[in-house]
Amino acid sequence: MSKVDLSVEIAGIKMKNPVMTASGTFSFGEAYTDFFPPAALGALVVKCVTLEPRAGNLAPRLVETPAGLLNSIGLENPGVDAVLAQFLPPLAQYDVPVIVNLAGNTLEEYGEVAAKLSTSAVVKGLEVNISCPNVREGGLAFGSQPEMAARVIRTVKANTDLPVIAKLSPNVTDIGAIAAAVEEAGADALSLINTLLGMAIDIHKRKPVLANVVGGLSGPAVKPVGVRMVWQVARQVRIPLIGMGGIMNVADALEYIMAGAAAVAVGTGQFVNPRCCLDLIAGLEDFCREQGVEKITELKGAAQV
Amino acid sequence: MKYHLPAAPVFRQERIGQNIYALTLGSREIAREAQPGQFVHLRCGKGADPLLRRPFSINAVQRETGAVTFWYQVVGKGTELLSRVRAGEYLDVIGPLGRGFQTELSGKKVGLIGGGMGIAPLIFLGRELAGKNQVQAFWGGRSKELLPQFTPSTAFSAELVTEDGSSGRQGLVTELLAEWLPRESFDLLCACGPRPMLAEVARLAREREIPLQVSLETVMACGVGACLGCTCKGAGPAEGQQFKVCQDGPVFWAAEVDWDE
Numbered sequence: 001m002s003k004v005d006l007s008v009e010i011a012g013i014k015m016k017n018p019v020m021t022a023s024g025t026f027s028f029g030e031a032y033t034d035f036f037p038p039a040a041l042g043a044l045v046v047k048c049v050t051l052e053p054r055a056g057n058l059a060p061r062l063v064e065t066p067a068g069l070l071n072s073i074g075l076e077n078p079g080v081d082a083v084l085a086q087f088l089p090p091l092a093q094y095d096v097p098v099i100v101n102l103a104g105n106t107l108e109e110y111g112e113v114a115a116k117l118s119t120s121a122v123v124k125g126l127e128v129n130i131s132c133p134n135v136r137e138g139g140l141a142f143g144s145q146p147e148m149a150a151r152v153i154r155t156v157k158a159n160t161d162l163p164v165i166a167k168l169s170p171n172v173t174d175i176g177a178i179a180a181a182v183e184e185a186g187a188d189a190l191s192l193i194n195t196l197l198g199m200a201i202d203i204h205k206r207k208p209v210l211a212n213v214v215g216g217l218s219g220p221a222v223k224p225v226g227v228r229m230v231w232q233v234a235r236q237v238r239i240p241l242i243g244m245g246g247i248m249n250v251a252d253a254l255e256y257i258m259a260g261a262a263a264v265a266v267g268t269g270q271f272v273n274p275r276c277c278l279d280l281i282a283g284l285e286d287f288c289r290e291q292g293v294e295k296i297t298e299l300k301g302a303a304q305v
Numbered sequence: 306m307k308y309h310l311p312a313a314p315v316f317r318q319e320r321i322g323q324n325i326y327a328l329t330l331g332s333r334e335i336a337r338e339a340q341p342g343q344f345v346h347l348r349c350g351k352g353a354d355p356l357l358r359r360p361f362s363i364n365a366v367q368r369e370t371g372a373v374t375f376w377y378q379v380v381g382k383g384t385e386l387l388s389r390v391r392a393g394e395y396l397d398v399i400g401p402l403g404r405g406f407q408t409e410l411s412g413k414k415v416g417l418i419g420g421g422m423g424i425a426p427l428i429f430l431g432r433e434l435a436g437k438n439q440v441q442a443f444w445g446g447r448s449k450e451l452l453p454q455f456t457p458s459t460a461f462s463a464e465l466v467t468e469d470g471s472s473g474r475q476g477l478v479t480e481l482l483a484e485w486l487p488r489e490s491f492d493l494l495c496a497c498g499p500r501p502m503l504a505e506v507a508r509l510a511r512e513r514e515i516p517l518q519v520s521l522e523t524v525m526a527c528g529v530g531a532c533l534g535c536t537c538k539g540a541g542p543a544e545g546q547q548f549k550v551c552q553d554g555p556v557f558w559a560a561e562v563d564w565d566e
Contacts, residue, residue: 024533027531027533
């Protein structure tokens with residue numbers, strides 16, 4: 001039996017398969033090496049990097065909710081210089097494209113971090129975080145208005161020759177308008193969705209559970225929202241989409257692909273099953289074989305009305 | 306090395322107290338490599354609710370049979386599901402995880418201070434240390450029913466107190482420790498239990514300048530250092546650090562922990 005072709009290309013980044021890690025859920029690649037080799041992945045998206053080191057938010061940072069996880073990590077990272085010096089070089093040993101997620105407090109910082117990351121031979125793409133719900137400045141503040149989102153993407157594009165992926169927030173009135181604006185500004189691909197803004201209250205203490213008060217909701221609870229947004233945005237832009245939000249198994253991944261995603265990313269699913277990405281890759285291959293699909297790209301946007 | 310066993314067999318599940326259970330599962334890999342203070346990260350159900358794994362400190366391992374035992378108390382959805390698991394069924398487990406207690410010791414006098422479920426990892430530690438060291442344990446609980454029932458190890462001696470005096474002497478384990486400290490010179494203390502108990506043990510140890518290792522408990526998501534969710538504030542030599550309990554701990558030197566957090 002012939003082998004199924006799972007390869008995809010996103011913004012010029014050639015990937016063996018469409019399964020990626022979601023930023024902030026795979027550290028800098030080292031946490032899961034005991035469970036599977038990073039080279040098995042389509043692409044490795046590492047933790048969000050900022051210009052200066054960030055300590056992140058105070059504890060508690062996590063709350064489990066029904067079929068979901070609320071987090072308020074707060075973009076904890078060692079800063080771009082340390083990432084370039086210590087965390088990225090070891091990734092050169094793996095045969096996998098590395099994509100770095102980045103954020104800034106100001107437009108200039110987005111540009112500066114992008115320029116610095118572009119000096120690394122390991123980095124094959126930049127994912128621009130304009131959607132983190134857990135920081136006061138930057139993040140979501142840049143991603144909730146089309147014109148502001150476009151300015152961030154133009155600034156990053158002006159500072160790099162690498163493919164630029166814009167990571168969009170679901171916490172907006174019209175995600176299609178943001179998607180169209182960042183495509184116009186030169187984004188080469190889109191990642192969607194980041195987490196949904198949420199909150200939990202400790203009724204005995206009469207206080208919010210998270211030290212940061214609010215956090216981002218991920219996990220199976222948000223999947224229908226993500227699938228709908230991928231479906232909607234796929235009808236409004238021409239650039240490829242990376243679908244994410246609550247992918248736990250191959251059926252979830254296929255929903256995103258059939259909604260219009262060229263690739264998918266796993267975050268919370270990895271926390272539950274440390275071999276989730278590997279299981280998805282095998283599952284996609286099995287599904288294609290059973291369905292007589294030769295290339296995974298045939299399934300992109302396959303859902304029709 | 307961390308291992309993921311999607312279907313580890315359950316050897317035994319025993320009720321050892323009010324809502325307290327000892328579960329033994331089979332994993333030669335985990336039994337072989339586990340160190341006292343390390344934990345296993347377990348999926349309690351098969352569905353999406355509860356979503357996350359639950360961490361449990363290892364209580365005992367049998368390297369020959371691959372038996373790995375941990376204790377837990379039913380406190381929520383996850384542990385409630387776990388309590389219904391029977392021998393012969395299978396559980397999805399990752400382990401051994403985290404940094405355990407220092408065990409490369411000989412000729413030392415070591416004190417173990419365990420409160421309630423916190424006794425579990427210290428029994429593993431006591432057995433490991435007892436051959437080459439002199440070990441004295443102090444166990445405490447709220448009452449007889451809320452204290453896990455177990456056969457005391459013959460490898461080391463232990464004193465027991467309960468808050469209501471229903472088992473052992475009446476009192477707090479920290480009071481028991483405070484009585485002992487003036488007449489025994491411990492080289493090292495190791496503690497596990499509720500946070501206020503640990504903070505008090507840390508205070509007593511600091512007063513007498515005895516090195517103390519504590520095992521901390523937090524909510525965790527990944528358990529392997531990826532999500533950065535289970536933080537604990539560093540102090541002293543670790544001032545300004547945000548430890549990850551799953552990876553940098555769960556065992557820490559008390560002097561590195563910010564007890565005011």
